Amino acid sequence: MSWLSRVRSGIPFLPKRQSAENLWHKCGKCGTMVFVKECEENYNVCPRCNFHDRIGPPKRFEQLFDAAEFELVPAPEVREDPLRFRDTKRYTDRLKAARSANGERDALVNARGKLHGRKVIIGVQDFAFMGGSMGIAVGAAFVAGVRAAIADRSPYILFTAAGGARMQEGILSLMQMPRTTVALAELKEAGLPYIVVLTDPTTGGVTASYAMLGDVQLAEPGALIGFAGQRVIEQTIREKLPEGFQRAEYLLEHGMIDMVVSRGDLRDRLGLLVSYLSPESKEAA
Numbered sequence: 264m265s266w267l268s269r270v271r272s273g274i275p276f277l278p279k280r281q282s283a284e285n286l287w288h289k290c291g292k293c294g295t296m297v298f299v300k301e302c303e304e305n306y307n308v309c310p311r312c313n314f315h316d317r318i319g320p321p322k323r324f325e326q327l328f329d330a331a332e333f334e335l336v337p338a339p340e341v342r343e344d345p346l347r348f349r350d351t352k353r354y355t356d357r358l359k360a361a362r363s364a365n366g367e368r369d370a371l372v373n374a375r376g377k378l379h380g381r382k383v384i385i386g387v388q389d390f391a392f393m394g395g396s397m398g399i400a401v402g403a404a405f406v407a408g409v410r411a412a413i414a415d416r417s418p419y420i421l422f423t424a425a426g427g428a429r430m431q432e433g434i435l436s437l438m439q440m441p442r443t444t445v446a447l448a449e450l451k452e453a454g455l456p457y458i459v460v461l462t463d464p465t466t467g468g469v470t471a472s473y474a475m476l477g478d479v480q481l482a483e484p485g486a487l488i489g490f491a492g493q494r495v496i497e498q499t500i501r502e503k504l505p506e507g508f509q510r511a512e513y514l515l516e517h518g519m520i521d522m523v524v525s526r527g528d529l530r531d532r533l534g535l536l537v538s539y540l541s542p543e544s545k546e547a548a
Contacts, residue, residue, distance in 0.1 A: 290314055292485075306526040315483045315526055317463060319365070320372040320387040323422060327385060327530050333376035336384065336411045338368055339403040348431040357393065357431070365392045369400035370425070373408035375415060379534030381541050382417040384408055390424040390464070397469050398429035402439030405473060409446040409457075416542050418456040420533060423474040427467015440472035447476055456540035458533065461488050461511065461520065479536055480520040482511035483529075488520075 288302045289295070292314035302309075306326060307316045325331040348354040362368065370392040375384050386408040388395045405421075412419035428436040450457055459477030464487035471490055482488060489509035497504055507513045514520045524532045 288316075291316060308526050313484060313525070315463065315485060317390050317424065319389045319391055320367065320374070323387045324374050324376070324385065326526075327378060327533070328374070328376035329378065329380065333374040333385075336373035336375055336407060338372070338400065339407055341399045341403050343400075344431070345399070345435060346431070346433055348433070350431075354431040361393050365389065367392055369398070369404065370395045371401045371404040371408075373404060373411060375411060375417075378420075378530070378537055381534075381537050382415050383537060383541075384412040384415060384417055384419050386419065386421045388422060388424045388469075390426070393429065394427075395423075395425035395469075396427060396429035396436070397425055397439050397467075397472075398432045398436045399439065401429075402442050405439075405443045406446045409450050412455055413450060413453045416453075416455065418458060418537055418541055419450060420458045420460065420537075421473070421477075422460045422462055423465040423469055424462045425465060425467065425469040425474075427469060437468060440468055443473040444476065447473060455542065456536075458536055458540075460524075460529070460533075461486055463487050466490065466492070475519075478540070480522075481529075481532070482514065482520050482523050484511060484523055484525055486511040488514055 286299060287296045288299050290297060290309040290312060293309060293312040295309060295311045297309060297311075302316075307318050307322065308314065309316070324333045343358060344354045367389060371386055371388050373384060373386045375382070377383065386405065388401070408421070409419055428439070430436070447457055456478045457476070458479045459474060459481065461474060461480065461482040463483065463485065465474050466487065466489055470488060487509055488511060493504055493509060505513070511520065511523045515523050522532075
């Protein structure tokens with residue numbers, strides 16, 4: 264970088280120059296270069312191969328809520344690094360780095376608003392935050408989302424994206440599996456629907472718990488969904504797995520999920536489901 268570029272980048276009020284990095288987006292599947300603006304207008308889906316790129320909570324909320332208006336549900340404070348875990352880095356340092364890069368406190372964010380005029384609580388797991396891994400904070404945020412739905416008498420819609428349980432929290436991360444299941448029992452007892460949208464990737468302990476307990480199970484096209492990795496399964500059973508195994512379309516074909524919905528159609532499809540299942544619809548009937 265030249266001294267002129269360094270000086271320019273150090274002056275905050277000068278506009279950033281357009282470059283290949285902020286003008287173009289490379290598709291993670293087919294490698295097509297797409298204008299960033301075109302990619303965003305297409306819901307971060309490749310217009311050539313229909314690859315659904317990963318997106319975080321802010322974009323999800325803007326795409327789903329009416330007029331992109333929503334209110335974040337506060338996440339409970341939890342004890343951080345209860346095991347004082349350290350590998351090549353301290354767990355607290357990894358959390359600080361993830362928060363600095365991501366802008367969120369942890370991997371699950373909830374918001375309340377309206378979808379097609381009906382109240383909903385929507386939770387989104389962010390794979391960009393430590394692989395969307397499930398720890399104490401994610402478990403607490405999930406319970407907070409469920410209880411906000413109960414308080415609002417509204418459906419709880421969850422977008423999953425995770426590599427599984429958070430290894431730095433050991434058995435405490437695995438305890439979030441029964442914890443979230445109990446919270447869903449409270450939601451069911453209240454007569455409220457739980458809708459899950461499985462996104463790429465949803466694996467490990469998240470798949471083994473709340474990700475597969477929805478009253479209705481949706482998935483985005485091509486999403487990787489499973490518990491153990493394909494290589495681990497093949498080494499265990501000593502057989503070659505079929506093509507497309509653990510992808511959304513394969514699970515739909517074998518009755519594991521209810522539907523595969525493209526991101527552009529997701530808002531309307533969820534709105535239709537909410538209109539059928541929400542308490543407001545039942546009271547009106």
